[in-house]
Amino acid sequence: MRLLGPVELWAGERQLPIGEPRQRAVLAALACEAGRVVTAETLIDRVWGETAPARARHALQSHLTRVRGALRRGGGDPLIRRSGGYLLDLPADRVDLLRFRALAEGADGNVDRLREAVGLWRGEPLAGLAGEWAASMRAVWDSERLLAVVAWAEVEDPAALIGPLGAIVQEQPLVEPVAVALMRALHAIGRTADALGQYDALRRRLAEDLGTDPAPATQAAYATILTSNQAAATGPLEPVPAQLPADVAGFAGRADALAQLDKVPSLAVIAGPAGVGKTALAIHWAHRAAARFPDGRLYVDLRGFGPGGTAMDPGEAVRGFLGALGVPARRIPAETGAQSALLRSRLANRRLVLVIDNARDSDQVRPLLPGAGSCMVLVTSRNQLTGLVAADGAQPLRLDVLSHGEAQELLERRLGADRIAADPVAGDAIIGLCARLPLALTLAAAHAVMQPELGLAELADGLAGWSTPAGDTPDTDLRAVFSWSYEALTPAAARLFRQLGVHPGPDFSAAAAGALSGSAEDLAELVRSSLLTQHAPGRYLFHDLMRAYAEGLGAGPAAADRLLDHYLGTAFAGAMLLAPTRAAPLLPIEAAAGEPLADQDAAMRWFAVERAVLLALAARSGGDRPWQLAWALDTFLYRQGPWHDLVTVWEAALSTVDDGPARAYAYARLARACTLLDRAAEADRHYRLALDHYDRAGDRDGQSGVHHEMAILHERQGDLRAALAHAEQALELSDHGSANTLNTIGFYRAQLGDFAGALELCERALALYEQSGDADNRAAVWDSLGFIRHGLGEYDAAVDCYRTALGLYREIGDRYWVADTLVHLGDTHRACGRDAQAAAVWREALGIYEELGHANAAEVRSRLS
Template identity: 80%
Template structure:
């Protein structure tokens, strides 16, 4: 019976037990691990979540040894649950998985959107609060679930307090009373209840709530209520509402103008909305820290009726002279109405007076361009009713560690945010007319807001200038820096970068220059060494630790670093040293993945550091993009060596277009004839995997021509074997068998792989006895072969036994093949074997087992983006 719900809307609920709904009907999700996988995807719906992140969220430190395989099984079952709702929103993307649902289909994300957009809107706040059904992620165990429950509950409390401020006081007393019982030390909830009780005339009860709160704080924390709570209590005592907290002087309004055409940063803005008192916005030069802080402060101004204070602390500027914090304190005191003669002489007394003037008030303070934590601390309010936003190129870890600041790290804009910036500044008509040029401008500006803003300014000032012409200008180094230079130091990209660079120690400055030799997109400390200098660069935001243990420079920063290094010899030496590091580990990894594989024609010295094949797979997954960048950037024999080391990993994991990329790069530079023949052969193999027969045939022919001229029978055998596979994929089985038999003849009848291929083709042609003889002979010779070759033999034996009607034996063969393929991480052949295993189960009449195998195969084919997925869907229909 079908479980498909037609066009019903899929919805995931996390604010309570994890549930999946199709319209008004709940769908079964499965056991807790599957619900955890669904929750781990849904809380980031619309964004790619890496497999490593999913494993960490679902298992944490208790992850099983084969967590990735187990995760794939859970994902297949989650996908099956989603399909029962009539949709398939679980998508495999490069680097992870995407639950492609609109934000309003996940209650957590809908709650956040409503809370963020409410701004006192009672309807939105009611809907947001009403989405909560109990304890979020109820029934899920583990550290991630527990931390999310705690974090989301803080968001709920903030929303409830905001709702209570605008709702009928009678309606909020019950829910607030329950919350006070649940969270007895959360002062804003108690204050909201006090105000509601006072508003309906129950002043004695309101005062009783305050007294109970005061006792709880004293008994459990040894603390007094916060100044804002005391001020609310005083207001109740005097029956004078907000008068007790209102300013005696005109409210200061020091914020500079909001940023015209501000675009993107929705997640960062939402984060600032949730920070209670102190946030540190960090990031590299030109990334838009000040723009974000000012835009948020203007947007949130209504929440801070006592005013806004702003100061540029000049931590990084053209003259290198940071503002003395005492100067900033005195400026704030003056803005708060303190006459100059009444400001104490001692800095400590000045800061104490500032805290006194801010106590009980609701102000927002923007401390822009801070040098370090010590420059900021004298300016911080002591009261919890103010909000302070600090921006800095340095990380200000002291404020985070000692002052409880919430760190918010800004990276370059996402592609969508960068496009939004162009559309807002230039108008969608102009950008829509030249979309490719707009994308080029975004790429050449490295999605850096300052660079994009300057490029856009050129386009605005020259309305007849086509965006393609602007992109062409940016493509040249000299023209790019000219375009990205405004009429003040603060609008000159290189000048802004230089203020951070010039503050470095000499050793860190040298390391930064040499990092320009790294092709990107990121690197580990192991690749570059110099841990102390690397940490200094990170603190200065010249490099970004975008994931734990991995650093990057955006493209403009890399170009700036490369330009600073004026010694070509030093740059070339650094590049060679870096590439040797990567090639050494890549060669070691390649040998671990396929120990019996043909040794490289152009030798590579393997390096120590990878323990086993599993470690090699993890290393290649992390460094794949770096190795691809090296293949594109370097010359001579190096691209060939990169391609050789990557080949097995890329073949097994499925990004076969990358195989084409690296072998084409190898062919573009290598001159050694045997190496060129090998590159043609591997490139043809990649085109075969992509079902591009014409390209494959051409490169097989070029490879075979060189091998025949050189009398290299081993090379000829390899090419004929792969040509056999191409003919098989074309459905030309007789020709495939002919090529395979020629390959075996050229290998002196000793090639295990070719014997297995011949056996499989004989089975395809109905000669099961001849097939069994070839494959059993291959198996007898395969003791020293790589695991993937032995897996292929067992897979062929499963096919043969199935064709002979020996179903139990076929299942055993396929099970052995699956175990070996999974061990080496070959996703395509795992899927292929699962399809055949499902076929055996179907023929035995075991429909449930067949369906399970096919569904798992379908999930893997979809991850790979492989056309075989359509064939499996037909089996499942």
């Protein structure tokens, strides 16, 4: 059964006739759900939609009879009537869509699987079928295809990619990830000029069709290709970041401002009202002056004027810059002041340009400033930032609306000089109605580009008839531009636009829009109207002013509740996938089911993509929600290493929760995060507050858990005897005899030389874990047993223990502990003279540590030297 192209039915090498389009639609609606019951109501909706005839059930029966006949001609009778509907009993690999999904979802970088998956596509899915269902499925399936194509491009021979990727780019020239994959493939086979040409073509198409620029990821790929030859030739010891977004398509005017910036020695503040083009000016100047800054280009959007609660913390921005400059995450200090000092050290004596966009105030910017004068910093803000001018010597540049001539130049570059010259009166009217504001002019031009048949006079008439009249300030006129675009939407798309105003950003998925009752077609309409940008397959974002406008339209609390339920429900399901034996949250999570997550890998990917959204929701929600979001995020953040975020979410949880056990739990988790960040004094204080709450509640198990975590705190400080004392106290307080604590005590005793006593405790712990099936903690016990067997001189037994631990850690995807156990295994190989095997596992561990940016990499290198 083939759906990824024209709908076709095959028996071996023989194609079978299906009949007229309605019968093909019935068969397609069943085939895409092969193996599952599809109700008659669903079939009617998919085949006819809102145009279903009065006797739709009778017509459906007729089509089903003919479909059954077609299937029987292939041998067998796979169409089965079930209570409530029909089931097409075909194996998944007999339907190309389902085989594609099985291959793509289980590929995990396997080039053969991905190659086969991509090769199943024969053109437009469901070709020849009309109707809303077919159209929406085409959009959804095509998004899946693009994700698979991008994954395939990462592992396939670049020479084999040029033709297929080129064809897809021809079909869908505005899909940036595929264009990026083609650019990289061309560059890899030595066709760098063609790769750069692809980028230029993409940038022109985006500017002409949508009035937008390439996404940051696309711009980064372009910058990497540009600088790779230089990097290869000089072999720099430190990375050369290229974070700057692409230059603004159609940039016009601003000659005086550019000349002023040319004279600034090190720090400039570009201030002005919303939509006046501050970011465009900063980025354009930075590109123009790039030759002055050979050591790199850094960029950050501080989201200072985004929706409430989403402004970026300066520490996050500093850590982002440090990461771009090659500092591993685990080497970044915990304190903001120390982070800023490290950033200044990294920037010292280097020539970089830093664009710090959309700043709220001077305090948000100051931690990001270099200490030396060899860098150039451009800050944009709606505020004057007089603090930077007065205290830091910043040169102020106040940006106003364009002059009439500059505004006309912008329109000419967007619409073509001939089109403006053909009706200069209408062009002048458009400029006046947009108040010479660059963003308003850009949106109006985008509307004209999308409707080439629209004359300039008609465009001007439309602008003059805005429901929000043009006033005497840029903000008023900008709202009018938004209003005009909004009122042109279909009712469904307009409703979705209003509802998306409750989303905290920075971006969102198609599934999140679906939780607000938005369809794929509604999203596509918003993108076509330049009200949204699709910056990656299935991911969308607002301009910050557009988000504020949507929020101002008012969607009501119900939309916010649905959105929060969607994220919280998915996060809860993901948390349980990551830690299946974890106890249920003390504050029960009752939320919508959210997005389906197949397994742990899918959960980790979802958390990674939605992390910023979840953090924003935790910061802005009330009641029990911050605590519940912190609980759901805890395992992911712990495993991945952004432990500053763990502190943030548990502090938010503490600010809203008064309940004794839940508050005690939050103190304990906050203390654990501080332990990971080596903030020992804070960790100790929070642990003692948790103990106080648990003691007053008479919760012995809670006290036991805190003492166990305090043991780890003392271990990290090198005080093994204090660690052992806390672990033993944890065991005394536990009513059930904690396997985790038994293992911890055993490991500490082994480190102190009591291998016999340690062995007995760890074997007891293992017996308890074998009953519960807890893979995570069983792996930890097997690692402890390996250490003990090594200490007893039983090297072969130690190797077996470590290999068992490795298998379990790999099963749950915990890469840090895989690397840690590999190091131990290498030590055992070395102890019994197997140097080659020791080196092999240490190299594997080193590769993982380097990918994680972990400080332990240096220790492993010393073993290999």
